[in-house]
Amino acid sequence: MSPAQCPRHDVAIIGGGIVGSSTAFFLKQADPGLSVCVIEPDPSYEFASALRASGGCRVQFTCPENIAMSRFSIDFIKSFDRTMGTATQPANIDWVEGGYLFIVPPAGIANLERNVRRQQAHGCTVDLLTPSELRRRFPSMNVADLGAGAHTPLDGWCDPYGLLWGFRRKAVELGVEYVQDRVVAADVDAAKAKAVRLEGGGMLYADSFVNAAGAWSGDVARFFGMHLPVSPLRRFEHYFTAGNPIEPLPYVKDVARLAFRSEGKGFSGGLVAGDAARGYNFEVDHNYFEEVVWPAVAHRFPPFEAARCHRTWSGLYEQNELDGNPVIGRWNRRLPNLLTVAGFSGHGMMHAPAAGRGIAELIVHGGFQTIDLSRLGYERVEDGQPYAEEGIL
Numbered sequence: 001m002s003p004a005q006c007p008r009h010d011v012a013i014i015g016g017g018i019v020g021s022s023t024a025f026f027l028k029q030a031d032p033g034l035s036v037c038v039i040e041p042d043p044s045y046e047f048a049s050a051l052r053a054s055g056g057c058r059v060q061f062t063c064p065e066n067i068a069m070s071r072f073s074i075d076f077i078k079s080f081d082r083t084m085g086t087a088t089q090p091a092n093i094d095w096v097e098g099g100y101l102f103i104v105p106p107a108g109i110a111n112l113e114r115n116v117r118r119q120q121a122h123g124c125t126v127d128l129l130t131p132s133e134l135r136r137r138f139p140s141m142n143v144a145d146l147g148a149g150a151h152t153p154l155d156g157w158c159d160p161y162g163l164l165w166g167f168r169r170k171a172v173e174l175g176v177e178y179v180q181d182r183v184v185a186a187d188v189d190a191a192k193a194k195a196v197r198l199e200g201g202g203m204l205y206a207d208s209f210v211n212a213a214g215a216w217s218g219d220v221a222r223f224f225g226m227h228l229p230v231s232p233l234r235r236f237e238h239y240f241t242a243g244n245p246i247e248p249l250p251y252v253k254d255v256a257r258l259a260f261r262s263e264g265k266g267f268s269g270g271l272v273a274g275d276a277a278r279g280y281n282f283e284v285d286h287n288y289f290e291e292v293v294w295p296a297v298a299h300r301f302p303p304f305e306a307a308r309c310h311r312t313w314s315g316l317y318e319q320n321e322l323d324g325n326p327v328i329g330r331w332n333r334r335l336p337n338l339l340t341v342a343g344f345s346g347h348g349m350m351h352a353p354a355a356g357r358g359i360a361e362l363i364v365h366g367g368f369q370t371i372d373l374s375r376l377g378y379e380r381v382e383d384g385q386p387y388a389e390e391g392i393l
Contacts (some may be wrong), residue, residue, distance in 0.1 A: 009035040011363060012196065012206035014183050014220050016040025018050045018160065018349050019341055020212035021167035022356030028174035030364040038171070039196070039204070041182040047282060049214050050160040050349040052315025054237060054261060054268050056251050057350040058100040058155040059124040062115050062390040063325065066347070067122045068371045069354035076353040077158055084166045086173045091166035093158040098262060099250035100155040102392050103134070103300075106147035108255060115391040116150050127151045140246045140301045157251060157261060160349050167352075179204070186223040193224055193338045208363050210339045215280070215316040217342035226331060229381060230343040231278040233319040236312055238289045240297075241266040243306025253392055258296045266310070271296055272317070272346070282314045317346045323386035328355055329377035330362060339363070340378060 011027055013020045016038040027036050045051050057077060059070040077095060084091035104112045116128045128150055131143035137151070172178065185197040186209075195203040211228070213220040221228035238260075251261035252269075260269020271293050289309040298304040320326065320343030327343045330336050341359050344351060354371060361369045368374065380387050 006195070006203045006205055007037070008205040009037045009177075010206065011036045011208045011210065012204055013038045013210040013212055014196070015211070015213035015217070016043075016168065016178055017045065017048045017212070017214055018164045018167060018352040019214065019344070019355060020210070021164060021171055022352040023210055023212055023341060023359045024171040024176040024356075025167050025174065026357045026360035027363060028171060028176055030360045032174065034364075036175070037177040037179050037204070037206075039179045039181055039183055039198070041180065041199070043178070043180055045164065047316070048164065049316045049318065050164060052237060052313055053160055053346075053349060054259075055157040055160045055163075055349060056100070056155075056259075056261065057157060058251065059119055059152055060100055060102055060115070060126070060150060060155070060391065062118055063375075063387065064122065065371060065373050065376055066325070066351070066389065067119060067124065069351045071123065072357070072371065073351055073353040074155065077163065080158075080163065080166060084170050086169050089169050091162065091170070093162035093166060095156060095158045097154060097156040098248070099151060099153040101138075101149055101151050101250045101252050103146055103149040103252065103254050104392075105145060105255070109147040111391065112148050112150055119152075125152060125154050127153070138247060138249065140303050142300055142302060151250065153250075155251065163349065163352075183220060183223060188224055188335060191335070193335045196223070208337045208339065210341060210359055212341050214342060214348065215318040217318060217340070221340070224331075224335060224338055226334070226338070227381070228327065228340065228342065229321040230327075231319050231321055232280050233274070233278055233317040234276055234281045234314055235272045235317055235346075236270045236284065236288050236314055237268060238270050238293060238309050239263060239266055239268050239311045240289065240307050240309040242301075242303045243308055244303035246301060246303040249301075252300070254300070255392055256296065258293070258300070260297065269293075278319070280316070282316075284312050284314050286312055288312065318343055318348065319345050322381055323388035325387055325389065326351065326355065326376055327378050327381060328358055328373045331378050333379070333382065
């Protein structure tokens with residue numbers, strides 16, 4: 001098939017998960033006349049990272065870009081039910097304003113205090129709590145080895161499945177085409193990306209390409225000759241019950257990467273092993289909860305001594321090995337029409353609305369219009385200059 005006979009679009013997005021579908025939605029919202037397609041190999045989203053996650057949304061970051069993205073995204077998600085339904089389908093995401101709680105040992109007090117001041121300076125509602133104040137708010141908590149906590153009561157969590165499908169259905173209603181296929185190669189010249197080759201056969205041409213392939217984005221980048229230091233990192237999510245009476249809890253996180261929250265009559269969460277081998281591994285270690293997670297939650301909240309794990313599942317972080325922050329922007333020095341929005345390292349769902357809007361602004365307006373995400377661009381990867389969070393990830 002000649003290039004003239006191949007499909008051509010203004011924008012081709014590689015990856016139709018929450019980030020890719022958010023990008024598609026915001027592109028069509030910004031310019032309804034754009035021809036936008038999303039290339040997604042699995043419309044069931046069986047292995048999509050966000051659908052295997054806990055759906056948390058928080059403002060507790062230190063990089064101003066992440067704080068700003070959280071503030072926009074949380075407001076957007078809170079109104080999702082009202083604004084993102086289609087003519088035939090509601091957009092229910094079951095938002096729970098349960099709050100977030102970061103806890104640190106005494107050695108981490110100064111760092112947490114600095115982080116709280118930074119978040120408050122950006123308009124966030126954050127309460128810095130002493131151990132005694134933590135105990136009053138959360139009577140079941142063991143605070144003997146804690147120095148302080150930061151509580152953001154307006155944070156919360158939602159249903160990632162509803163969020164993804166809400167974005168996708170709305171994008172389709174606006175005219176976005178979803179192509180069920182997989183990118184296996186790219187055609188580039190000295191100055192631009194021209195087309196991608198699909199596993200099902202043929203080429204797809206576009207004026208702009210967006211790599212939103214999540215845990216697979218490093219592989220996609222290589223098709224274009226780009227080195228993107230994003231690796232798949234397996235992590236486990238568990239649903240468990242306390243076994244003893246315990247108060248409802250916010251989303252609790254600590255410096256060891258224990259993270260869990262209330263979920264119905266039980267709790268959902270886990271403890272990420274950041275040094276785990278990288279790879280597309282979805283096997284479940286059914287001993288992980290008992291050996292790693294249970295001791296941590298039982299130490300922090302003694303009612304969990306009798307905890308019972310009912311289900312464990314695995315998912316992937318798209319881990320940015322450079323600094324843990326996403327890469328958002330153009331490849332300005334080589335292929336300016338190749339844009340990347342990947343490497344969120346566990347924060348993709350919560351930042352998808354803001355990141356998708358940012359990529360749309362770059363394509364439609366030629367630059368960021370709302371949140372300046374320039375420091376998250378690919379240049380820092382090329383220059384080997386990490387731009388990392390200074391607090392708990």
